[in-house]
Amino acid sequence: MQRNWNKIWRSVHLGLGLMLVVYHSRIAYVEYGWIDTAWSSDIDKFVSTSFVFMVMWTGLAKWPIYPWYKKRQNRKKREMKALASE
Numbered sequence: 001m002q003r004n005w006n007k008i009w010r011s012v013h014l015g016l017g018l019m020l021v022v023y024h025s026r027i028a029y030v031e032y033g034w035i036d037t038a039w040s041s042d043i044d045k046f047v048s049t050s051f052v053f054m055v056m057w058t059g060l061a062k063w064p065i066y067p068w069y070k071k072r073q074n075r076k077k078r079e080m081k082a083l084a085s086e
Contacts, residue, residue, distance in 0.1 A: 009058055016051070016054055017055055019051070023047055026038060027039070
């Protein structure tokens, strides 16, 4: 399996997103009364300032840029093939 930036960004984004799901599920468990305490204020501050930022930017890095790059690469390959066949 070949590693490229698309797969790397996808893995990072999914991993960070799953951690965000765990964070919010613990908050929901407190609301339902299944556990007694939620996260500390330090963890809340980290998640609200840094972690959500990382999840957002890895998602943006993975999705819109790569298809445009791939389309450009395919166009270049088609042009090279057309020039070679002439």
